Amino acid sequence: MKHRQSTTPLLLLFVSLPLVAQTDSVAKQRVYSLNPVVVTGTGHHQRLRSAISPVEVIGQGSISSSSPRLFAESVVRQLPQLSISPNSTGAYLRLNGLSNKYALILLNGKRLIGDISGNVNLNRIDMTNVRRIEVLDGAASSLYGSDAIGGVVNIITLQEASKPLSFTTDTRVSAHGQFRQATNLQLGFRGFSSLTSFTHDQSGYYRNNPLTYKSGTDGDTYQSLAPLASGWRTNLVTQRFAYDNHKALSLFAEGSYNWHKTVRPETQTDVAGGFDYELRSEAWRWDAGATYRLSAKNSLQLRFNGDHYSYGNEYDVATKTYAVGDYVRKKTQRLYEGELKGVFSFLQGATTIAGIDWQNSFLDAISGSVDRHVYTWAGYLQHEQALTKNLKALLGMRYTYHETFGNNFTPKVALLYHYGHLQLRASYSRGYRAPGLDELYYHYYTFVRNFPTLTIGNSNLKAETSDYFSFNAEYQTRKWTAGITTFVNNIHDMIVKTIVSVDADEVASLRRDFPEITDAQAITLTHYNRYDNSDRGRVYGLRAHFTVEPLDGLSLFANYSYILARQQSDGIWSNVERSIRNTVTLGADYIHRWGRYTLGLHADGRLQSKTYYPVPYEDAPGYGLWNISTTHTFRFRGLEVMPSLGVDNVLNTRDRRIDSTLRRYSNFSSGTTIVAGLRIKY
Secondary structure (H helix, E strand, C coil): CCCCCCCHHHHHHHHHCCCCCCCHHHHCCCCCCCCCEECCCCCCCEEHHHCCCCEEEEEHHHHHHHCCCCHHHHHHCCCCCEEEEEECCEEEEEECCEEHHHEEEEECCEECCCEECCEECHHHCCHHHEEEEEEEECCCHHHHCCCCCCEEEEEEECCCCCCCEEEEEEEEECCCCCEEEEEEEEEEECCEEEEEEEEEEEECCECCCCEEECCCCCCCEEEECCCCECEEEEEEEEEEEEEECCCCEEEEEEEEEEEEEEECCECCCCCECCECEEEEEEEEEEEEEEEEEEECCEEEEEEEEEEEEEEEEEECCCCCCCCCCCEEEEEEEEEEEEEEEEEECCCCCEEEEEEEEEEEEEEEECCCCEEEEEEEEEEEEEEEEECCCCEEEEEEEEEEEECCCEEEEEEEEEEEEEECCEEEEEEEEEEEECCCHHHHHCEEEEEECCEEEEEECCCCCCCEEEEEEEEEEEEECCCEEEEEEEEEEEEECCEEEEEEECCHHHHHHHHHHCCCCCHHHHHHCCEEEEEEECCEEEEEEEEEEEEEEEECCEEEEEEEEEEEEEEEECCEEEECCCCECEEEEEEEEEEEEECCEEEEEEEEEEEECCECCCCCCCCECCEEEEEEEEEEEEEECCEEEEEEEEEECCCCCCCCCCECCCCCCCCCCCCCEEEEEEEEEC
């Protein structure tokens, strides 16, 4: 799909129509003009400017100003190195050219599970309850263990109440039946606090082109109902209790429950592409911990958390085997983790972190013929020291014992030099990723949208490791900030899905292992997927960012990311699946207050080049999307009423190509939509 529009009028839009923050406090929280407190880069709280590892932060004000309904909308509009594609069972996330299996997703510092076929269920994140999002690029296994090869995304939610009573309700409506209703209630009294939140979110499905090419023909098509983006209904309930005596002891306990169900067209006799069932998932998560402050700079932290995620098929159409309402569980994941951690300041200008961590992961995948679990023990140590007035160094290391893959050691070395407005950072870190239980043991077959998918695990896989080198330079003044980061990520024994072509004899052999394959389905089976270690992977990256506040209340930002992600198998180099070379994000915010009324205007845009896929699939074309929004805040004696109105995809950019078995997409927008919202805060 070709886009002929020039970007010039769009750039003029950012100058002439810079748009939104919600209140004066929101303006002060903009990610590009603050020096906020962060925790992800080094495992302890410190100011962003003094962090040795560069961390990108999307603050609560930036989240509110763009009025996102979903986590994906919030991050992709600002961070060019991160992209997310929707999926009926979650979302496929890519960070710095690598898939979501290399990006560790944390919720308040602890990993979030719930992936189906490599798609993370990001609907478990309530955006109305998010305080900030911190993104750490590159290998971080010295602090976080397995999976942190491409980077870490840490979602920090609201914590203890700062007032005796606060209440927020947030409503958002848009096209295709999109509706969100969220409510938060916070109570606080003499160190005790309670946070109760409930969110309901729903969306209908849609398809931009009703046609699909017939396989094996020269351009013949047929009508199909199969959606480009599935709809869903989801409910999320969270309860958090906390106590802090503001002296030595603080405690917290939190639990959440998420129910999620897809919405897709039902099977019809005269039109293909419908479904007999919907995918239904349930997730329970609990988290509890205590912090004992030995002194102002020394503390001990003990934390336990558990995560339970399961999904299956709920039938909406009667079949030969199932009645309407039947539920067939397909997969259950469980994770239990305990951690003891100490943060100490033994020397002047130094911070030392030491801890031990235990994890036990379970996978019961009926559809994939897997029922296994694996545990790990780890110990880590990190020391951060000011060497001179302008130079700071960090040395970290982690020893991990994995039940299946034995011992592993992951070090990290980093330096920060600052002189006036200039900051220079350099680092080396080693990444580590143990193969998932699905990659080792999967035995999976499904037939969806008239396309067969067959995946076979490989118990002979080796663990992946990586060597990550980065250099960052940033110049910051009161009015503007500019920075550039370059990195190389070398991945050893990279695990990839190998596409194995099959002939008639091999199809017959596969049917003996998968007796559920019918005669009609066997005709369409041309290949299957197998997990293998490729020789290696290599990612080269360059990122640049620039922010400026030319006038009071007006802020502009521009970010650019270049990623060259390649993998080598049998001596042949190819592009890493779903990698993107060039991405630009642009944004503008303006805020002005007149007495009890505050006007906020916001605009953002994302332009990206094509997305690479392996043979035989075609690459997905690049695109550009632009969004604008306005908010209006009225204050009445402690009450804030904030209506909002915006337009997503202003230029109506859609991918309307005819679907096929080999077609892939990167732009899933249904076109221009009006978005309206109302937030009431007391």
